[in-house]
Amino acid sequence: MKAVVFESYGALDGLKLAEIGKPALTDDGVLVRVRASAVNFGNVAHVRGEPLVGRLWSGLRGPNNPVPGGDFAGVVEAVGANVTQFEAGAEVFGDVSDHGFGAFAKYLCAPASTMARKPANVTFGEAAASAQSGLVALQGLRDKGGIQPGQKVLVVGASGGNGTFAVQIAKAFGAEVTGVCGTGNVDLVRSIGADHVIDYTKEDFTQGEQRYDLIFATAGNTPILAYRRALSSHGTYVSAGGEMAQVFQGLLLGPLVSAFGSKRMTSLYAQQSRQDLVTLREMFEAGQVTTVIDRSYPLAEAAEALRYYDEGHARGKIVITMEA
Numbered sequence: 001m002k003a004v005v006f007e008s009y010g011a012l013d014g015l016k017l018a019e020i021g022k023p024a025l026t027d028d029g030v031l032v033r034v035r036a037s038a039v040n041f042g043n044v045a046h047v048r049g050e051p052l053v054g055r056l057w058s059g060l061r062g063p064n065n066p067v068p069g070g071d072f073a074g075v076v077e078a079v080g081a082n083v084t085q086f087e088a089g090a091e092v093f094g095d096v097s098d099h100g101f102g103a104f105a106k107y108l109c110a111p112a113s114t115m116a117r118k119p120a121n122v123t124f125g126e127a128a129a130s131a132q133s134g135l136v137a138l139q140g141l142r143d144k145g146g147i148q149p150g151q152k153v154l155v156v157g158a159s160g161g162n163g164t165f166a167v168q169i170a171k172a173f174g175a176e177v178t179g180v181c182g183t184g185n186v187d188l189v190r191s192i193g194a195d196h197v198i199d200y201t202k203e204d205f206t207q208g209e210q211r212y213d214l215i216f217a218t219a220g221n222t223p224i225l226a227y228r229r230a231l232s233s234h235g236t237y238v239s240a241g242g243e244m245a246q247v248f249q250g251l252l253l254g255p256l257v258s259a260f261g262s263k264r265m266t267s268l269y270a271q272q273s274r275q276d277l278v279t280l281r282e283m284f285e286a287g288q289v290t291t292v293i294d295r296s297y298p299l300a301e302a303a304e305a306l307r308y309y310d311e312g313h314a315r316g317k318i319v320i321t322m323e324a
């Protein structure tokens, strides 16, 4: 089968299209003919082997699995003897990032727990590109943030992959949403439902009068104390990404800052969850979310897709398509 592979950690140029063996079906596995995948931060980190600690999971000396890729959507080709949830021909979507990657390929074999039936009303590309970012947004807002109807929610990085889902999911939970993005993306963020948009190149949200009940941050580098200032008296900050300094402040200083006063400063590490994929599917089918796609690349141009993502200015998601 055709797959994109890399032999050693390093530059994104190391990704090459190759002909490799089709994965074997295991008793607990689902063999999926992949129709689309998508790009996430973890794919770039995986190929580069950075940060180094990630190699504890992906392979110390070199990649355990030469095929990167987490998000996928496709059609079930066959199921293992112990799998009861799916049957050949079922359309599914999911994420194999926590199961050794392998989605930048014509076929993958993964446990049933990594996938759910695909929403009926979206394309394979739209479904694939929602699997990780949709769960990051859902788990960040609902589980870490405890989002409630009527709350004032700020999404920092509202035009990116995670952020476009966060804006729509926060709206679906009945929040009043403010999106923070750059000048060129103001119309996009408004079009997906944000009630207010702040252009970060013109205005610093931490300096304004407005206070937020929940801040979901997935881009930029704002000091944690500035986020704290922008919270209402019992507000919650969820650090879900951004530049390393922002991520580390959330992780290391969050618990300390939370110890003083009533504001909570938390960090998200999104978890694989079939139940959450089902929730996401229901939101698609109810018309509450759509996937914003910036660009689509054929499998052979996966390296170019990752390079474009790595520039940091994607508007929504970047999809990788397999030929039909």
Ligand SMILES: NC(=O)c1ccc[n+]([C@@H]2O[C@H](COP(=O)([O-])OP(=O)(O)OC[C@H]3O[C@@H](n4cnc5c(N)ncnc54)[C@H](OP(=O)(O)O)[C@@H]3O)[C@@H](O)[C@H]2O)c1
Pocket (backbone or CB within 6 Å): 040, 041, 042, 132, 136, 156, 157, 158, 159, 160, 161, 162, 163, 180, 181, 182, 183, 184, 185, 200, 218, 219, 220, 221, 239, 240, 241, 242, 243, 268, 269, 270, 271, 309, 312, 313, 314, 315, 316
């Ligand atoms: N917590 C978890 O479990 C988890 C899971 C997966 C990923 N992540 C994290 O999520 C992050 C990547 O998210 P992503 O894929 O959504 O990113 P992305 O799609 O690459 O985000 C790009 C967008 O961010 C905007 N942006 C850049 N700087 C900004 C700023 N200062 N303020 C507001 N918007 C800004 C860009 O707009 P402009 O072009 O206008 O600048 C662009 O539209 C990474 O940090 C990754 O570590 C976390």
